[in-house]
Amino acid sequence: MVTVAPALPRATARPPHVPAVRHLGPNWYATVMGTAIVAGAGAALPAPLSALPGLRTACAAVWTLSALLLAALLVARALHWTHHRDQARAHLLDPATAPFYGCLAMALLSVGGGALTVGADWIGARAAVALAAALFSAGTVIGLAAAVAVPYLMAVRHRIEPGSATPVWLLPLVAPMVSAAFGPSLVPHLPAGQPRQTLLLACFALFGLSLLAVLVTLPVVFARLLTGGPLPLALTPTLFLVLGPLGQSTTAVGRFAELAPGVVAAPYSTGFQALAVLYGVPVMGFALLWLALACAHVVRAGREGMRFTMTWWAFTFPVGTCVTGAASLARHTGLDCYAWLATGLYVLLVAAWAVAAAHTARGLVSGALLAAPRPAPAAPRPATARTT
Numbered sequence: 001m002v003t004v005a006p007a008l009p010r011a012t013a014r015p016p017h018v019p020a021v022r023h024l025g026p027n028w029y030a031t032v033m034g035t036a037i038v039a040g041a042g043a044a045l046p047a048p049l050s051a052l053p054g055l056r057t058a059c060a061a062v063w064t065l066s067a068l069l070l071a072a073l074l075v076a077r078a079l080h081w082t083h084h085r086d087q088a089r090a091h092l093l094d095p096a097t098a099p100f101y102g103c104l105a106m107a108l109l110s111v112g113g114g115a116l117t118v119g120a121d122w123i124g125a126r127a128a129v130a131l132a133a134a135l136f137s138a139g140t141v142i143g144l145a146a147a148v149a150v151p152y153l154m155a156v157r158h159r160i161e162p163g164s165a166t167p168v169w170l171l172p173l174v175a176p177m178v179s180a181a182f183g184p185s186l187v188p189h190l191p192a193g194q195p196r197q198t199l200l201l202a203c204f205a206l207f208g209l210s211l212l213a214v215l216v217t218l219p220v221v222f223a224r225l226l227t228g229g230p231l232p233l234a235l236t237p238t239l240f241l242v243l244g245p246l247g248q249s250t251t252a253v254g255r256f257a258e259l260a261p262g263v264v265a266a267p268y269s270t271g272f273q274a275l276a277v278l279y280g281v282p283v284m285g286f287a288l289l290w291l292a293l294a295c296a297h298v299v300r301a302g303r304e305g306m307r308f309t310m311t312w313w314a315f316t317f318p319v320g321t322c323v324t325g326a327a328s329l330a331r332h333t334g335l336d337c338y339a340w341l342a343t344g345l346y347v348l349l350v351a352a353w354a355v356a357a358a359h360t361a362r363g364l365v366s367g368a369l370l371a372a373p374r375p376a377p378a379a380p381r382p383a384t385a386r387t388t
Contacts, residue, residue: 021080022087023372027310028077029103031360032070034316036110038353039063041323041346043117046330046339060121063114070111077104095158098150102172105143108135109175110317113182129189136182140206143175147213165224166231167241167314169217174244177210179203181252181324184259196263200256207252214245236301237311239294240318246287247321250280254328276332284329284338287322308359310369315352319345 042059043050050056081088091097112135120128150172154160183203190196221242225231231239257276260269298306323345330338363369 020370021076022084023370024076024080025091025097026077026100026103027097027313028073029070029100029107030310030313030317031357032066032073032107033103033110034313034320034353034356035062035069036066036107036114037317037320037323038350039066039118040110040114041320041327041349043114044324044327045342045346046327049339049343056118056121060118063111063118064122066114067111067119070107073107092153093157095154095160095164096166096168098153098158099168099171101150102143102146102175105139105146105175106171106178106317108139108142109178109182112136112139113185116185129186132182133186133189136179136186140176140179140183143172143179146172147176147209163224163228165217165220166235167221167238168235169221170214170241170245173210173213173217174241174248175210176206177214177245177248177252180207180210181248181255181321184252184255187259187263200259200263203252204256207249207256210245211249218242218245230297230300233301233304233306234309234311236297236306237309237314239290239297240314242290242294243287243318243322246283246290247318247323247325250283250287250325251321251328253279254325254332257332273332276328280325280329280332284322284325287325291319291322308363310360312352312356312359316349316356319349319352323349 039059039062042055042062045055092101112132115123115128115132115135119131123131154169180203183199183206187196187199190199225239230236253272254276257273260272263269264272323342326338326342326345329335330342360369
């Protein structure tokens with residue numbers, strides 16, 4: 001008699017475990033934004049500052065680094081969604097993390113914008129235009145999706161306590177403004193006539209969409225700051241995020257003014273030129289006021305023991321947008337004070353980027369930045385007296 005051994009159950013195929021990316025959140029795209037803006041802002045400095053020997057080469061090298069960072073993060077985040085979907089969904093349902101999905105769009109857009117300004121020096125004009133167009137299209141679609149989806153989730157799925165507003169809420173709303181500032185650079189590469197006019201006015205619509213959304217949200221953030229006290233130490237750097245829509249919108253109206261002649265008919269072309277100054281000057285003034293306020297809060301937090309977190313990258317991209325905004329005002333007003341302002345802010349940007357990049361590299365090598373967040377300490381149990 002022949003005996004047949006019972007069939008062993010087949011092992012179910014399991015996806016490979018990738019623990020290194022389990023806690024890699026969308027906030028990591030801020031490293032791409034903060035690196036790319038160093039290159040873009042350096043190239044935008046007014047002459048003769050932008051003609052300093054070696055500056056353009058250094059900016060091209062930094063842009064290349066930002067493009068490599070973007071590629072690495074896109075792969076890492078794809079692995080995160082593939083192998084850790086539970087954690088990815090938890091990020092979407094976390095009101096403190098979900099707004100950072102706007103950083104994905106801005107990372108794509110900032111690298112795309114840098115491709116046209118300095119990347120073309122290394123990869124060629126044709127490749128730069130193709131890359132910029134692809135990243136602009138993807139970044140704009142993702143940015144619009146985030147601008148709708150994140151506020152929807154905050155209203156419907158998230159549990160947000162009264163008085164918990166932070167500047168992080170602005171992130172998905174600023175992404176369309178980055179598209180508005182970057183899109184005009186693609187206008188000369190389109191056929192003359194309606195294609196150019198359509199893109200320019202579409203960027204103007206993105207400008208209005210983002211600006212009005214920010215104007216609705218910013219008072220909530222400011223009111224929380226005044227009535228709820230200072231932000232927690234780890235969140236204090238996020239106060240710099242308010243500079244993002246201010247500097248980026250000033251940059252955008254400047255780009256509209258430069259591209260409008262020959263694309264839209266008068267008097268609209270001259271209207272854009274007036275808007276660049278009449279809008280940009282007061283908004284940049286408010287940006288400087290907010291910069292002083294944010295710096296005061298950061299100094300206070302530093303004295304109280306603020307340590308490095310990924311929120312320190314908020315010191316980079318928003319300041320970079322103020323550099324490009326001030327440089328735009330220098331071109332449109334001819335005033336030297338804006339040229340010096342752009343230079344001073346750029347020095348601050350480079351210093352902030354160097355500090356954030358060094359701490360991030362150290363945290364990656366040690367593994368601290370990719371480790372699971374530490375649970376909050378449990379509250380002590382109340383003592384009870386035993387009665388007999």
